[in-house]
Amino acid sequence: MERYYQEEIECASRERIREIQDEKLVKQVRRVWENVPYYRKKMEEKGITPEDIRSCDDLSKLPFLSKADLRDSYPYGLLGAPLEDCVRIQSTSGTTGKRVVAFYTQHDIDLWEDCCARAIMAAGGTREDVVQVSYGYGLFTGGPGLNGGSHKVGCLTIPTSSGNTDRQIMFIMDLSATILCCTPSYAAYLGERMKEMGLTPEDIPLKAGIFGAEAWSEEMRQDIQKTLGIKAYDIYGLTELSGPGVAFECSAQQGMHINEDHFIAEIIDPDTGEVLPDGEQGELVFTAIDKEAFPMLRYRTRDICTLNREQCSCGRTLVRMAKPKGRSDDMLIIRGVNVFPSQIETVLLKQGYATTYQIVVDRVNNTDTFDVQVEMTPEMFTDNVGEISERQKKLADGLKSMLGIKAKVSLLAPRSIQRSEGKAVRVIDRRKI
Amino acid sequence: MSVKQISVFLENKAGSLQRMTGVLAEAGIDMRALTVAEARDFGVARIVVDDTFKAMNALKEASFLANLTPVLGVLVPDEPGGLDKLIRIFSEAQINIEYMYAFMGGKDSKHACMIIRVQDTEAGEQRLSGKGLRLLTQEQLAELVGH
CATH class of the missing domain: 3.30.300.30 (ANL, C-terminal domain)
Incomplete structure (x- = not known):
């Protein structure tokens, strides 16, 4: 039986989702116009004002944001809320000394954690579960995101963070962890180590894993599932947009559902910037429609993938994105x-x-x-x-x-x-x- | 009186030593002594040749990284205690030997030739003089094992 954290959103009619998006987008464009001079200038250069954005149909009129804009506006240039309203930052590992620093208000943290909670419940999590978060804690979004989501679902959370493999295994075994959250390559490594220790999938209490933050193959999924005796779920996200949970996989394992009440997805031609029809492969672009502190509009992710709007067997109506095929810039x-x-x-x-x-x-x-x-x-x-x-x-x-x-x-x-x-x-x- | 040794950087992969010997063969270079010092994933070939100038040119032409290192060439009697006598001199003078290698054969069958690398070549030479050991020049070394 499929479980939902927020069924009224996750399984809402397409009309309802569209209504939410239209309403939030119009409001968001206005707040950005009023609070982010950097983006306002970009809009002015294109000759548009908030009055031109009346619904999602007008989304393509808005200018793009890219990693270069983040660098140019570092650290406060894209701040959409007064600094005193912000309660947290998270950061990427950074390039040439300039990191991406993303800001969060309490509202932003809440919606991010809701997204992660949806992912945990989609992986079968309930308040009876024990979730071990082996993503790094700290500036990296992986640990804090899943930690917050796990709390929201009401799971017992083991915040092991990354590293110290033998201790990870000790907690999984001693406290009967049922859901593991980490990068897929670390999951594979944990599996290998447990196998060496003579543990069989039957011995391992885990039933599910939520793995993301790096690209991984279907073959690797099968391998991890077999070694750990679990079902392995993919999760997608970017620090620029909040962190993990922008999209998450359900039991169907046929693409990741995008949390469309918070993020509008578009696929564009990376060379021309033209929006491509559904089903075509291109660069994924996101608009965060209700984040306050770091309100990215039309942010180019550089991830190449496709969108699928067909109804999913899990009951969710949220659009699905395929596993990204690779980044269009040079980041590894x-x-x-x-x-x-x-x-x-x-x-x-x-x-x-x-x-x-x-x-x-x-x-x-x-x-x-x-x-x-x-x-x-x-x-x-x-x-x-x-x-x-x-x-x-x-x-x-x-x-x-x-x-x-x-x-x-x-x-x-x-x-x-x-x-x-x-x-x-x-x-x-x-x-x- | 020191001898010039050519040190060549070698990648640790199949065929890289052969690429060097190939270049030297092509240039008609006769090697007098050879040893390879290896680290985990690279090596340094150390060679003494009959025509150092020509060999260096050929190696550089073929994009090898090579430089010259002064070493001492010493003849030691091929008999028990022969090497010990030599090493004792350095040991007593507190001179640290960075590395050494030996070769035998050639025209003189009663001696072995030691190639020795010390930090201060001149000091090494001074210590050896008057100790009854024969220090070789580049020419003598070439001559010794020549055809």
Whole structure:
């Protein structure tokens, strides 16, 4: 039996959802116009005023926001509510030193946690469940989001945060955790470790997992489901929009339902910006229609996917998005962490390396491998092997502190990285997702 | 009186040593001594050749990273205690040997040739003089094992 956290929304008629969206959008555009000079200027440049936005039909008249706008307006430029009304920030791992810092009022936190609560109930969660949140807590949205959602449903919440695998397993076993929330690659790793410890799926009390923050394949889902003896649910979100829970999977496992009472989704042609008809593949764009502190209008996610408006067998009427096919810009998500080639470049330059480098990402046993290959330079080369090893270690340490995840550093012979005539090929992503 | 050794950076992957030997073969270079120092995922080939200048040019032309390192070439008698005598001199002088390697054969079958790398080559040379050990020049080394 399918469970809903807010059935009146999740299963509302399409007309009702449309009514909610029309009403909230008109109000939201007005508040942004009044409170966010940065966006108001963009609207003025397009020659539009709030009067031009009367319903969702007018959405495409609004200017886009992109990651570049977030950088340009950092940190307060897109604030839609007085700072004294804000109660929290969350942040991404950041690029070239500039992080995305998103603000939340109590209202924003509430709606975010509602979204996560919907995801937990869609995964079968009730107040009898024990939810272990193994996403990182802190600036990352994963931990706080699912933690809040779990509280809203009334589950017993185990806030283990990420890391310390043996302790994670101890809590799952000792407190009979039934729902696990973490990145899919960490779930796979936990499964592998439990298997090594001789635990069978029958021994493991978990029944469901809510996994997101990185791209993962259907094959990986099957694998995790089998090892842990659970049903694995996908969840989608971005810090810019709140965090996990912008969209979530139901028992049908046929795409993620977008929480349309809070976020309007569009698919556009990434090159022309034209809105594409339903079912066509393109870049996903979101408009947050009732967030106060960080009211993103037509935010370009860079995620490539399709929307499906067919009625879902779970009973929800919310539109579904397919798993994103990949990002249209250069950001990589490795082991759940955002990695930008520019960050790696910064570290290399700081340590005296050339910018001829390559990032090789692969997935071995459902865990991302991350190899930074850089060419040795005459200045760096010495007859002393220990000294070169020391440098190699220093580079690995520098990358770790910049990115927050460990990279393998390989030193290559000069000219061994293929030179490109146009844009350099910096990233070789061999992950098959 | 030191000998010039060529140190070459090698990636740790199949064929990279051969690429170097191929370049040297093509240039008609005769190697006198060779050793490879390896770290976890790279290596440094250390070679002494008959024509250092020509070898360096050929390697650089082929985009190898190579530099010259001064080392000492010493002949030690091929008999029990021969090497010990040499090492004792460095040990007593508190000179740290960074690395060393040996080769035998060539025209002189009564001696082994040691290639020794110390931080201060000059100090090393001074310590060795008058101790009855023969220090080799580049030419002598080339001559010793030549055809």
